[in-house]
Amino acid sequence: MGNYPAIMRSKWFLPLFSLGLGVVVLAVSWVGGSLGSGLVSLAILAGFGLFILLAGRSETIRGLRGDGRDERFAQIDLRATAVAGLVLIVTLIVAGLTEIAQGHSGSPYTWLCAIGGLSYALAVAFFRWRG
Amino acid sequence: MKNQVRALRTQHSLAQGQLAEAMGVSRQTINSIENERYMPSLPLAIALARYFGVPVEEMFSDGELSGHHAV
Numbered sequence: 001m002g003n004y005p006a007i008m009r010s011k012w013f014l015p016l017f018s019l020g021l022g023v024v025v026l027a028v029s030w031v032g033g034s035l036g037s038g039l040v041s042l043a044i045l046a047g048f049g050l051f052i053l054l055a056g057r058s059e060t061i062r063g064l065r066g067d068g069r070d071e072r073f074a075q076i077d078l079r080a081t082a083v084a085g086l087v088l089i090v091t092l093i094v095a096g097l098t099e100i101a102q103g104h105s106g107s108p109y110t111w112l113c114a115i116g117g118l119s120y121a122l123a124v125a126f127f128r129w130r131g
Numbered sequence: 132m133k134n135q136v137r138a139l140r141t142q143h144s145l146a147q148g149q150l151a152e153a154m155g156v157s158r159q160t161i162n163s164i165e166n167e168r169y170m171p172s173l174p175l176a177i178a179l180a181r182y183f184g185v186p187v188e189e190m191f192s193d194g195e196l197s198g199h200h201a202v
Binding site: 062068070071073075 | 155156157159160163169171172175
């Protein structure tokens with residue numbers, strides 16, 4: 001009774017995702033010539049992954065980690081994502097308007113607002129079409 | 132939405148964790164359903180009803196339409 005693929009319901013999902021992201025940030029930082037900050041990012045992300053892995057068995061931790069995901073957590077996840085998206089879009093609108101009021105073009109905030117708005121409209125059209 | 136999950140579970144001497152494991156959900160999800168804080172999906176509602184061998188409409192009801200048959 002879950003809406004997640006098996007790999008996302010493993011307790012290793014978020015820890016390994018964090019570690020993998022840390023390795024990617026390290027590689028990109030290395031390419032960009034800032035190996036030091038890449039190593040710091042890797043340490044932070046690996047530390048976060050380790051913390052989540054060992055953090056215990058509360059429902060919130062298990063849901064975030066992966067092993068506590070079921071259909072109710074999927075609903076919680078969807079609502080939390082909607083709240084985070086709303087906060088992000090409001091922040092971008094305010095930041096864009098502030099930039100424009102200061103005589104700047106509003107970029108990149110206005111571009112990010114446009115991407116967000118377009119993505120939302122396309123997603124609505126897609127899910128309406130899919131039924 | 133009222134439900135009989137707690138009544139049927141205790142009648143079958145099951146712990147929330149045991150029912151949760153049988154349904155493939157967390158114990159907290161069963162607890163939330165019993166306390167009417169979470170309405171299960173149709174597949175989970177059907178699975179619960181089948182598990183206890185009762186019709187879905189007997190396990191879940193809105194409290195107003197029970198006993199009435201809409202045409």
